[in-house]
Amino acid sequence: xxxxxxxxxxxxFLRSLAGEVTSIPPVWLMRQAGRxxxxxxxxxxxxKTFLDLCYTPELAIEVTLQPIRRFGFDxxxxxxxxxxxxxxxxxxxxxxxxxxxxxxxxKDETDLAKLSVDRVLAHLDPVxxxxxxxxxxxxxxxxxxxxxGAPHTVATYMIGGxxxxxxxIIRRSYEAPGFVRKVIDQATEASIRYLKRQxxxxxxxxxxxxxxxxxxxxxxxxxxxxxxxRRIVTALKAYAPQMPILAFPRTMASEVVRATAQLPVSAIxxxxxxxxxxxxxxxxxxxxxxxxxxxxxxxxxGDAIDRAVDAARATMQGHxxxxxxxxxxTPDASIASVERLLKSVRG
Amino acid sequence: xxxxxxxxxxxxFLRSLAGEVTSIPPVWLMRQAGRxxxxxxxxxxxxKTFLDLCYTPELAIEVTLQPIRRFGFDxxxxxxxxxxxxxxxxxxxxxxxxxxxxxxxxKDETDLAKLSVDRVLAHLDPVxxxxxxxxxxxxxxxxxxxxxGAPHTVATYMIGGxxxxxxxIIRRSYEAPGFVRKVIDQATEASIRYLKRQxxxxxxxxxxxxxxxxxxxxxxxxxxxxxxxRRIVTALKAYAPQMPILAFPRTMASEVVRATAQLPVSAIxxxxxxxxxxxxxxxxxxxxxxxxxxxxxxxxxGDAIDRAVDAARATMQGHxxxxxxxxxxTPDASIASVERLLKSVRG
Numbered sequence: 001x002x003x004x005x006x007x008x009x010x011x012x013f014l015r016s017l018a019g020e021v022t023s024i025p026p027v028w029l030m031r032q033a034g035r036x037x038x039x040x041x042x043x044x045x046x047x048k049t050f051l052d053l054c055y056t057p058e059l060a061i062e063v064t065l066q067p068i069r070r071f072g073f074d075x076x077x078x079x080x081x082x083x084x085x086x087x088x089x090x091x092x093x094x095x096x097x098x099x100x101x102x103x104x105x106x107k108d109e110t111d112l113a114k115l116s117v118d119r120v121l122a123h124l125d126p127v128x129x130x131x132x133x134x135x136x137x138x139x140x141x142x143x144x145x146x147x148x149g150a151p152h153t154v155a156t157y158m159i160g161g162x163x164x165x166x167x168x169i170i171r172r173s174y175e176a177p178g179f180v181r182k183v184i185d186q187a188t189e190a191s192i193r194y195l196k197r198q199x200x201x202x203x204x205x206x207x208x209x210x211x212x213x214x215x216x217x218x219x220x221x222x223x224x225x226x227x228x229x230r231r232i233v234t235a236l237k238a239y240a241p242q243m244p245i246l247a248f249p250r251t252m253a254s255e256v257v258r259a260t261a262q263l264p265v266s267a268i269x270x271x272x273x274x275x276x277x278x279x280x281x282x283x284x285x286x287x288x289x290x291x292x293x294x295x296x297x298x299x300x301x302g303d304a305i306d307r308a309v310d311a312a313r314a315t316m317q318g319h320x321x322x323x324x325x326x327x328x329x330t331p332d333a334s335i336a337s338v339e340r341l342l343k344s345v346r347g
Numbered sequence: 348x349x350x351x352x353x354x355x356x357x358x359x360f361l362r363s364l365a366g367e368v369t370s371i372p373p374v375w376l377m378r379q380a381g382r383x384x385x386x387x388x389x390x391x392x393x394x395k396t397f398l399d400l401c402y403t404p405e406l407a408i409e410v411t412l413q414p415i416r417r418f419g420f421d422x423x424x425x426x427x428x429x430x431x432x433x434x435x436x437x438x439x440x441x442x443x444x445x446x447x448x449x450x451x452x453x454k455d456e457t458d459l460a461k462l463s464v465d466r467v468l469a470h471l472d473p474v475x476x477x478x479x480x481x482x483x484x485x486x487x488x489x490x491x492x493x494x495x496g497a498p499h500t501v502a503t504y505m506i507g508g509x510x511x512x513x514x515x516i517i518r519r520s521y522e523a524p525g526f527v528r529k530v531i532d533q534a535t536e537a538s539i540r541y542l543k544r545q546x547x548x549x550x551x552x553x554x555x556x557x558x559x560x561x562x563x564x565x566x567x568x569x570x571x572x573x574x575x576x577r578r579i580v581t582a583l584k585a586y587a588p589q590m591p592i593l594a595f596p597r598t599m600a601s602e603v604v605r606a607t608a609q610l611p612v613s614a615i616x617x618x619x620x621x622x623x624x625x626x627x628x629x630x631x632x633x634x635x636x637x638x639x640x641x642x643x644x645x646x647x648x649g650d651a652i653d654r655a656v657d658a659a660r661a662t663m664q665g666h667x668x669x670x671x672x673x674x675x676x677t678p679d680a681s682i683a684s685v686e687r688l689l690k691s692v693r694g
Contacts, residue, residue, distance in 0.1 A: 167643060174647040214599060217641045217673075218622035219658065252561060252600040255625050275565035278602050294564045296514060300521040311566065326564075 007141040008204060013075040014143055016320045017205060017244035017266040019286035025321045026074035027345050031328030032067040033079045039066045050095040051087065054080045057129040064134055068142055071342055075143045078134060080127055082149030082209055085190050086158050088123035089115040105161030109179055112186065120190045121197055131201040146203030148194055150210035151228035154187040166215040173220055188228045192235045205244040213251035226259050233263045246290060258282040272326025276315040289316060292326035298333035305337060309344040354488040355551060360422040361490055363667045364552060364591035364613040366633035372668045373421035374692050378675030379414040380426045386413045397442040398434065401427045404476040411481055415489055418689055422490050425481060427474055429496030429556055432537050433505050435470035436462040452508030456526055459533065467537045468544055478548040493550030495541055497557035498575035501534040513562040520567055535575045539582045552591040560598035573606050580610045593637060605629040619673025623662040636663060639673035645680035652684060656691040
C-alpha cells in the first residue's frame with residue numbers, strides 16, 4: 001500500500017468518501033474511458049481483442065488517462081472489466097463486437113471444479129502492472145479507483161454465459177441452490193484476493209459493481225447479494241481499514257440499497273431509476289451517495305443537463321455526494337454533453 | 348353496466364378488492380390464457396395473426412375460458428393485448444413470432460396527426476363482443492377483468508416501435524417533451540373511452556398495466572406515469588364509482604408504487620423484485636396488494652412454490668391480498684407448477 005499523499009487526501013473525491021460535504025461535488029463517470037471518446041477508439045484498434053486491451057498495461061494505462069486529460073475528472077478508474085475474474089479462474093471468456101461478453105457457461109460442479117482460485121493473481125498480473133503505471137502517471141491529486149464485479153453479478157455471467165441471461169442464475173438457484181452458492185463463493189474468494197492485491201498496488205478506493213442486482217428476487221437478496229458483499233467488505237476492512245469502498249447495487253429496490261448501506265462501506269452508488277431523495281433515506285448520515293444522472297442525458301445534451309445537475313445538488317444538499325451517472329456512459333454520448341455537465345457542476 | 352349478482356360480489360377476488368382480508372387469498376395469473384397451455388396453442392392455430400386472435404370474439408372467448416376450466420382461477424381476464432389501442436388509433440401494429448410486437452413508430456406530430464381517437468371504439472367492437480360473450484359463458488362466480496396498458500407504456504410502443512426500445516420515449520422526452528406529452532395524451536384519451544365501454548359491457552374490474560414503469564427516471568414519473576393514470580382513474584371513478592381498479596406499476600421503485608397508491612385505486616399489483624413487506628408500507632390499509640411470485644417458479648416447480656406461497660401469505664397476514672405472479676406466466680411454464688401453486692394456496 002503506497003503512502004497517501006496530502007494532495008490526494010484533499011481531493012474532492014476522497015473527502016466525500018470520508019463523509020465530508022464539499023461545496024462542489026466531485027465528478028467522474030462510470031465507463032468514462034470508453035467508446036464515446038475518439039482517442040479511445042483509436043487506442044482500441046491497437047489491441048486484437050477487448051481482453052487484450054485490458055491485459056496490455058501500456059494500452060490500459062493510456063485509455064484510463066484519456067478522460068482525465070480531456071476532462072479533468074475528479075477520479076480515475078483503472079481500465080479493466082469485471083469478467084477478468086472468471087477469465088482468471090480459467091473459464092472461457094470472449095467478447096463479440098456489438099453483442100457484449102460471452103462465457104462458456106458452468107453447467108454443474110464438474111465444470112466449476114475445473115476453475116482454480118490459485119491461478120487468479122498470476123493471471124491478473126497485467127492489471128497490477130496497469131495500477132502501478134497509473135500511480136506513476138496520474139496527476140498527483142487524482143485518486144485511482146480499483147474495482148471488481150460483485151459476486152452475484154460475476155456468477156450471473158459464469159452460469160448464464162453472457163448478457164441477456166440474468167435469469168439463468170435465479171432459475172438454477174431455485175433448482176440447485178448448492179451449486180449456485182459454490183459459484184458465488186468462488187467468485188467471492190477470487191475477488192477478495194484480487195482486491196487485496198489492487199490495494200497493495202496502490203488504488204485509492206474500491207468500487208464493487210453489482211450490475212445485476214435488480215434481477216434478484218427479494219427472497220434471494222441476502223444469499224446472492226448481501227452475504228457475499230459482507231464477506232468481501234469485512235475482509236478488505238480487516239486488511240486495509242482506511243480503504244474507502246463504494247458499493248453499486250444497481251437496482252431501484254430501496255431495501256436492497258438499505259441492506260447494502262448497512263455494510264461498512266463509504267459510499268453507495270445509485271442507479272438512475274431510484275431517486276436521490278429516496279436513496280438518501282436508506283443510507284447513513286456519513287455515507288456518501290454517488291449518482292445518478294440518466295446516461296441518456298449525455299446523448300440528448302442541452303439544458304436538460306443543467307436542470308438535472310441542479311436538481312441532484314439541491315436534493316443532496318448537506319450530504320456527502322459524488323456526482324456520476326446512474327450507469328455507464330454509452331458509446332453514442334457526445335463530448336459536448338460531458339463538457340456541459342462539468343461546466344454545470346463546476347461553473 | 349350489468350347488475351352485480353351476489354355470487355360475484357361474494358367472490359374472493361371482489362371481496363379482496365373491497366378491502367376485505369379473506370382467509371384464503373384469491374388466485375389468478377397474469378397471462379393465464381397463454382402459450383404454456385396446449386389448448387391455447389391449438390386455438391392459436393385457428394387465427395392467422397395474433398391480432399386476429401384478439402379480434403375474433405369466438406376465439407378470444409375460448410382462450411379466456413381455457414384456464415378457468417382447467418384451473419378454476421378466482422378471476423378471469425379478457426383475452427386481448429395492450430397494443431389494440433394504438434392499432435385502433437390507426438397506427439400500424441403487427442406481431443413477429445418469437446420477437447414480440449412491432450409498430451411503425453411515430454416520429455413527429457405529423458405522424459401523430461394521422462391517428463384518430465374517434466375511430467377507437469368502432470375498431471375495438473370485437474373486444475366488446477368478447478366481453479359480452481364472456482359474461483354469458485363464465486361461471487357466475489368468476490369475475491371478469493377488463494384492462495388496458497397505462498399511457499406511458501402504450502406511448503413507449505407508439506414512439507419506440509417495439510420491445511427493446513423502452514428508452515426511446517425517454518430520450519424524446521428530454522429532446523421534445525411537447526411531442527411526447529401529446530402522444531401520452533392521445534393514449535390516455537383513447538384508454539378512457541375504451542375502458543368506459545368495457546365497463547358498459549360488464550367487466551367487473553379494470554387493471555391498468557404500466558409494464559414499462561421501471562424505464563421512467565424519477566424526474567419524469569409524475570408526467571409520464573402518475574398524471575395520466577390520475578386522469579384515467581378520475582374519469583372512471585366519475586363514470587362508475589363502484590368499479591374496482593387495479594394498477595400495476597411494474598417497478599421496484601417504492602416511491603412509484605407509493606405515488607400510484609395515492610390514486611383512488613382498489614389494488615396495486617407488485618412486481619417480483621419489490622418485496623411484499625416493502626410494498627405493504629407504501630399502500631393504504633384497505634388497498635389490496637396483488638402479486639408477486641417469481642414467474643420462474645412456474646418453470647422450475649417443486650417445493651420452492653410452497654415456500655414462496657407460504658412466505659407471501661405470512662407477509663400479507665391481515666392485509667387484503669390477491670395472489671398472483673410478479674409478471675406474466677411464461678410459455679415454458681409447466682401445468683404441474685400451476686396446479687401445485689393452486690394446491691399450495693387452497694390446500
